[in-house]
Amino acid sequence: MSSMSINIPVNEPLIDGNEKKYLLECIDSGWISSEGPFVEEFERKFAERVGRKYAVAVSNGTAAIDLAVEALCIGDGDEVILPAFTIISCVLQIVRSGAIPVLVDSDPCTWNMNVSQIEAKITAKTKAIMIVHIYGLPVNMDPVIELARRYGLRIIEDAAEMHGQTYLGAPCGSFGDISTFSFYPNKHITTGEGGMVVTNDLALADACRSLRNLCFQPSKRFVHERLGWNMRMTNLQAAIGLAQLERLDEFVDRKRRMGCLYTRLLEGIKGFDLPLSKTDYAENIYWVYGLNINGDQEINAKEAMNRLAKRGIGTRPFFYPMHEQPILREMGFFKGERYPEAEKLSRKGFYIPSGMALTQDQIKHVAHEIREEFS
Numbered sequence: 001m002s003s004m005s006i007n008i009p010v011n012e013p014l015i016d017g018n019e020k021k022y023l024l025e026c027i028d029s030g031w032i033s034s035e036g037p038f039v040e041e042f043e044r045k046f047a048e049r050v051g052r053k054y055a056v057a058v059s060n061g062t063a064a065i066d067l068a069v070e071a072l073c074i075g076d077g078d079e080v081i082l083p084a085f086t087i088i089s090c091v092l093q094i095v096r097s098g099a100i101p102v103l104v105d106s107d108p109c110t111w112n113m114n115v116s117q118i119e120a121k122i123t124a125k126t127k128a129i130m131i132v133h134i135y136g137l138p139v140n141m142d143p144v145i146e147l148a149r150r151y152g153l154r155i156i157e158d159a160a161e162m163h164g165q166t167y168l169g170a171p172c173g174s175f176g177d178i179s180t181f182s183f184y185p186n187k188h189i190t191t192g193e194g195g196m197v198v199t200n201d202l203a204l205a206d207a208c209r210s211l212r213n214l215c216f217q218p219s220k221r222f223v224h225e226r227l228g229w230n231m232r233m234t235n236l237q238a239a240i241g242l243a244q245l246e247r248l249d250e251f252v253d254r255k256r257r258m259g260c261l262y263t264r265l266l267e268g269i270k271g272f273d274l275p276l277s278k279t280d281y282a283e284n285i286y287w288v289y290g291l292n293i294n295g296d297q298e299i300n301a302k303e304a305m306n307r308l309a310k311r312g313i314g315t316r317p318f319f320y321p322m323h324e325q326p327i328l329r330e331m332g333f334f335k336g337e338r339y340p341e342a343e344k345l346s347r348k349g350f351y352i353p354s355g356m357a358l359t360q361d362q363i364k365h366v367a368h369e370i371r372e373e374f375s
């Protein structure tokens with residue numbers, strides 16, 4: 001596919017606000033490392049925005065999840081329940097720490113984890129439920145919160161794709177004992193690479209701050225009592241993040257309008273299911289605009305994507321389910337387990353150009369090409 005020229009890329013960020021100005025401040029002042037003042041300011045404003053007491057900026061969204069799992073002391077033999085349909089980032093620290101990922105299937109309408117399947121997976125070893133809001137609609141949180149209370153479980157909330165989204169009016173990122181975000185360039189706000197951990201629990205926030213910074217100790221700097229990482233965010237990244245955060249409402253509006261326009265232009269197209277525009281608890285923010293090939297069409301996502309590439313349209317496949325990941329199977333996880341909805345999403349789903357910089361004309365062009373190719 002790389003030999004073909006793609007005219008409309010699947011993602012392009014919008015970085016035309018105060019990013020340049022703040023970056024120049026970093027350079028003029030010499031503050032480019034994680035010690036610079038933008039890091040704290042970005043943390044403070046981000047925490048405020050999601051209604052949490054503490055925010056800890058890190059090097060990427062995967063690192064944020066690693067920190068969350070480690071800060072909650074999840075390890076040997078502990079079980080963590082999470083969706084089969086997600087990104088590998090969610091599983092990495094669980095399996096590296098010796099804990100066990102336990103999967104649930106997807107809800108075919110929202111593509112999020114099917115929360116009605118969680119309770120049957122809870123055992124005496126279950127420590128946490130990791131919820132992951134997928135592609136634009138949040139997980140139905142009330143049943144998850146009720147289960148966590150009843151069974152004494154922690155909630156880790158991966159809100160990487162949910163900047164600015166709410167569940168029944170409360171911000172995504174406000175539901176976990178620890179919640180995490182990513183600022184990769186395809187997210188609603190970006191720092192190039194970057195991530196954030198948020199929590200209301202001071203002890204957890206302190207643990208995250210320490211773990212992100214090699215567990216240096218204030219009084220005995222080079223004496224270590226816990227294994228940490230260097231996951232620090234630089235002042236340069238935070239400068240960009242701050243400028244992006246200033247525009248979050250505008251960005252969410254923009255994505256919603258993009259999603260609505262795609263839906264209007266593609267409505268009724270044979271062979272594809274379009275994303276749900278809303279549920280009882282949230283309106284879609286279309287982190288990406290996904291298409292699902294339905295029973296009216298024999299092809300799988302790969303074939304559809306190849307055909308669109310020939311027309312210059314960039315696409316990406318949906319996630320590949322955790323129970324089918326070669327490395328996790330090799331490690332002995334998920335033997336004989338099937339998650340049919342997750343499998344169907346991964347084979348039949350893909351997303352079309354959805355980046356923040358996408359124009360209305362580009363959306364019209366993409367929708368036109370899709371209609372031409374598949375009618």
Ligand SMILES: *Cc1c(COP(=O)(O)O)cnc(C)c1O
Pocket residue numbers: 060061062063087089090132133158160161182183184193194195
């Ligand atoms: C992007 C993403 C991540 C990983 O974030 P990085 O910054 O790329 O490490 C984790 N979880 C979800 C749901 C994501 O979309």
